[in-house]
Amino acid sequence: MVTASVNIIPEGPIPELVALAVLAERLGYGRCWVYDEGLATRDVYVTLAAIAAATDRLRLGTGITNPYTRHPATTAAATVSLDEMSGGRAFLGIGAGGSLTLDPLGLQRPSPLGSVRDVITACRSLFAGEAVTMAGTGFTLRKARLGFPARANLEIWLAGRGPRMLALGGEIADGVMLDFIHKPALGDYIAKVHSGTRPGAPAARICYSTMIITSDEAMEQTKPHMTYRIVDSPADVKDALGITEDDVARIRNAMSGGLQAAAEFVRDEWVLPFVISGTESDCAAELAT
Structure with missing residues (x-):
């Protein structure tokens, strides 16, 4: 259930x-x-x-x-x-x-x-x-x-x-x-x-x-919470997403100025494989599976 x-x-x-x-x-x-x-x-x-x-x-x-x-x-x-x-x-x-x-x-x-x-x-x-x-x-x-x-x-x-x-x-x-x-x-x-x-x-x-993203605004609200998750992700996940050591270093260094500052270095394509996204109908269909 x-x-x-x-x-x-x-x-x-x-x-x-x-x-x-x-x-x-x-x-x-x-x-x-x-x-x-x-x-x-x-x-x-x-x-x-x-x-x-x-x-x-x-x-x-x-x-x-x-x-x-x-x-x-x-x-x-x-x-x-x-x-x-x-x-x-x-x-x-x-x-x-x-x-x-x-x-x-x-x-x-x-x-x-x-x-x-x-x-x-x-x-x-x-x-x-x-x-x-x-x-x-x-x-x-x-x-x-x-x-x-x-x-x-x-x-x-x-x-x-x-x-x-x-x-x-x-x-x-x-x-x-x-x-x-x-x-x-x-x-x-x-x-x-x-x-x-x-x-x-x-x-x-x-x-x-996970988080559900149904708009560009929701994507931007999610990125700060992807900063530390990207930093802490296993190496094979980073490799699959094309995230380099330099990318991780930029995010980690920016985190000292707050998550919002670090979010500037997070790309949409890095977020999407971790979340449920699309229209409300799209998200409902994915949840149903």
Whole structure:
């Protein structure tokens, strides 16, 4: 069964973001993801709490947080608090983080695969009410336990692009978000997720996330959000699009002046393979497939 979700980038005032989520719920959307982009956007958990207070049915979660800007135990506590506030509607979305979030903080991504695996392991144990002692990748827990009840089956979703990260999602996550994936390779990405599924285990669910472009204005609004995605794209995707190291360097350097400045170096033909575009009828037809 295919259900619709809204993925909110919290770059506008929180009341406007809440209004968007309320509209999505009214239209029958089932899930609301909120980006965690550090200093570039409003705080993800404040935004989610505001949305939780204004909605009744939407499932709510990070889309996506990372292992580096918060201790995993803090992430677990925030997620369980959101779950309590929303009446059991929260989920956790986790990935390795990207340049937009981590570069301004001077944070590297040591062992992203191990970091994401260890965060998921720690959070599952904390959700189960266990006292957790572990030396994770980049963090430590010593008999750490949540001081309030949690749902042991609280969903964890993983986002990634590399083959090993996608397989990890198929192995240990409840679902995998494929965010702004190069569409010609979408089938390959899904196959990589399923390659990690353990024998006899249910296959991870898939959430495909992108933007819909129906006008020149929408294209220009999308380009700032393609800047960091182009920078972070795998080499084979850049090669397929003819994006050179010089192109990436120009975008990365311009990002210090803001995403809008960097968007000047993003070409339409680089955006189109990542999005759903055309007339409203064209977009509806593509979504139906």
